[in-house]
Amino acid sequence: MLETTIAGSLPKPAWLAKPGMLWAPWELTGEELAAAKRDATLLALKEQEDAGIDIVTDGEQSRQHFVHGFLEQIEGVDFGRRVAMGIRNNRYQALVPTVTGRLRRKASVHASEASIARAHTKRRLKFTLPGPMTIVDTIADAFYGDKVALAMAFAELLNDEARELAAIGVDVIQFDEPAFNVYAEAVTEWGIAALHRAAEGLAYKTAVHICYGYGIKANIDWKASLGPEWRQYEAIFPALAGSRIDQVSVECAGAKVPLELLGLLAGKDVLLGAIDVASDHIETPEEVAATIEQALSFVPAERLFPCTNCGMAPMSRPVAIGKLGALAPAPPSPAPGLPQSASRTERFR
Numbered sequence: 001m002l003e004t005t006i007a008g009s010l011p012k013p014a015w016l017a018k019p020g021m022l023w024a025p026w027e028l029t030g031e032e033l034a035a036a037k038r039d040a041t042l043l044a045l046k047e048q049e050d051a052g053i054d055i056v057t058d059g060e061q062s063r064q065h066f067v068h069g070f071l072e073q074i075e076g077v078d079f080g081r082r083v084a085m086g087i088r089n090n091r092y093q094a095l096v097p098t099v100t101g102r103l104r105r106k107a108s109v110h111a112s113e114a115s116i117a118r119a120h121t122k123r124r125l126k127f128t129l130p131g132p133m134t135i136v137d138t139i140a141d142a143f144y145g146d147k148v149a150l151a152m153a154f155a156e157l158l159n160d161e162a163r164e165l166a167a168i169g170v171d172v173i174q175f176d177e178p179a180f181n182v183y184a185e186a187v188t189e190w191g192i193a194a195l196h197r198a199a200e201g202l203a204y205k206t207a208v209h210i211c212y213g214y215g216i217k218a219n220i221d222w223k224a225s226l227g228p229e230w231r232q233y234e235a236i237f238p239a240l241a242g243s244r245i246d247q248v249s250v251e252c253a254g255a256k257v258p259l260e261l262l263g264l265l266a267g268k269d270v271l272l273g274a275i276d277v278a279s280d281h282i283e284t285p286e287e288v289a290a291t292i293e294q295a296l297s298f299v300p301a302e303r304l305f306p307c308t309n310c311g312m313a314p315m316s317r318p319v320a321i322g323k324l325g326a327l328a329p330a331p332p333s334p335a336p337g338l339p340q341s342a343s344r345t346e347r348f349r
């Protein structure tokens with residue numbers, strides 16, 4: 001039986017943040033906000049466990065955005081100096097903070113929610129961090145003056161953070177790099193080197209998530225312009241296959257990605273996007289099975305992990321929960337007398 005996981009985020013409850021949008025403002029402040037984030041993290045874990053997801057996340061309930069959640073705790077990043085900037089090669093405008101000085105991590109960024117998640121699930125826990133290239137693409141720079149130097153500076157901070165998360169008991173660290181799908185040349189020139197710096201010395205599994213973005217209009221329009229076959233992955237998969245990252249999370253459901261491209265990831269675990277996040281249609285078990293079946297022609301079963309295409313942060317909660325159930329339709333049922341996860345955990349680590 002294939003083990004399932006999710007890309008990372010789940011929608012937040014309406015009492016925590018405004019639903020249905022990215023960069024959603026918090027509904028609470030101070031200690032009330034901290035308590036609400038904790039409660040939402042527990043719910044996110046429970047929803048995944050109930051759906052039968054094997055490798056769970058905190059649902060990213062404690063961060064406003066997958067990039068800016070990390071940046072908020074970094075000295076040298078000025079959120080008072082926000083500028084409108086075209087990101088992902090000008091696909092859409094975002095209000096981004098500015099780097100105004102040497103970067104330094106003030107303290108642990110995600111230790112608190114990782115500890116809460118670790119304390120409340122016995123399943124393997126994946127934790128997501130933004131990748132260096134995607135951070136550089138989501139921030140204005142008035143200090144370093146060089147993309148690669150800036151990416152390497154962030155990679156160093158990410159590495160410190162990742163090492164702390166490992167000490168808390170996280171099993172997988174995933175770096176989210178949607179920018180990899182936009183700047184293929186830069187991926188081979190310095191993107192993977194920056195990722196290696198971020199993952200340096202980590203004794204647990206590392207993953208990179210590369211997708212065509214959240215199911216928002218700008219991304220849907222972009223995808224519509226990509227023609228009958230989306231071959232962006234073709235330019236970067238060989239370099240990723242040669243990298244030291246263990247797992248690659250990709251978008252395959254409702255996408256025009258030719259699945260034979262997965263064959264270029266030989267030797268890597270593939271987190272197969274079998275759930276579309278750009279549609280509210282809840283996949284049937286047959287639809288999920290068909291995506292998996294096709295992928296199995298190019299990826300050995302022991303390396304295939306059914307997953308969502310991308311984060312589900314901006315979706316409605318009932319739809320997201322329905323999609324979790326579609327991803328893992330059968331709850332795990334260990335044979336009587338057999339310890340459920342000993343051998344699986346061994347294989348996984």
Ligand code: ZN
Nearest residue numbers: 211213310311
């Ligand atoms: Zn994504």
